[in-house]
Amino acid sequence: MKEVTRRGFLVTAGALAAGGGVAALVEAGVLPGRERAARALGRCGELPAPPPRPPGPVEEHTLRAGGETVRAVIGRPPGARPGPPLPVAVLLHGGGGNARTPFDVYAIQNYLADAVAEGTPPFAVASVDRWFLDGLVTDRLLPFLADRGLATGRFGLLGWSMGGDGALRLAAEQGRARVAAVVATSPAVDDTDARSYARRLTGIPVWAGCGDHDSFAEPTEELLATLRDAGERPQGGIYPGCHDAAFRRRMLPRQLPFLGHRLAGGTDD
Template structure:
């Protein structure tokens, strides 16, 4: 059996390229099933951004106990601040499969925080905790511990990714104003019904909500944003190019930290 002629090869290659272009167009339009998997295969999710090359502040790891079990927390301060300084704080809620180290080891939040403060964002600390979703770990265990370390916990921020984004919205709805003053939800794992419910419950505090356009949670996130605006809520964010991954989450950090800082003063 002979192989394809040069003309057949070129025509076939052109058809494949055209098919790839059509698939990319369908992915962009959200019309292709499994759009995130297709977007990743087509290289549409983007490249991992390099964290800002800046000196970071102190990062300390501690062990707490909840229900008799040890739980780890990690606290990061901006450059120039010292552990014990009475700064406001944002609590970081990891996604499924993550832990208290994820915001620091995967998203390099200490670098982005240092850069944001250098650019003029009012300084604040960040703190994460393992298994934040178990019981009332954030409110009954983490916040009292942070207060003992000198951080201001009367007005806190929440920043969550994926499952943690949904958790941040839920905690903000339950504790809006006191102590939750502002919430950021990145690619929150929500559906349309919960998006509309959160919109009704969160009109009283500033919300930043955003998602990658190729993310399966883009639709509910857009529903949340639109519903909040319709209800007169304070909301920023939007649907941006990207997928449900650390690439998108790192890209969003500069605008999210700039949103949080002034609202924690």
């Protein structure tokens, strides 16, 4: 439990006196269960409908990895024309997810179509089951994507929850020579991990965000603060929301332009 300051104690004591009771202490972060309380009070927000723009093609493939069979899913923007290979962002699902989750739960293909129609440089997105298997992304998925006509010399990363942790870790391991940009949504990290990743992400554009009712909000703030202290200019922040699909969908219109412009070698500033 985080330390309670004198001011925080007085604020929450006032809330108790006003009839707020235990709920006020939970909301202030003094007692555990803040996200549960937010959900019960309807403060997490509804799952937004995806953009109505028709998405581009989504392909499902099978890979062999270390004696196991895994699925890989590739989404491209609508109307992709022959020419230079499209850059690609690798999507890392959260705990309990799989290669279909970014497409079936977050409708990333719809958000990608909308972003490209609004001026984001086109790029593909790709995911794989159990991305955390040793070497699966770097040794199996990326070569497979190259064989499918995508540019993988430098790639982007986007991860949710456990996948946000994985995206930060993989970006830190691969460095700016390979990673064009990394996006971490509600990354499942603690303060120590956040500081460690930040020190190893020098030169890599970072977007990190979390819901204000999410237990990972403070480590996300720590990650962003450590990056800024190191002279980096990360984007993202803490926004209204919880640790759920509704929050993650709401972030995609911010995140996909960030990725697309950097995969194309520029910025969206």
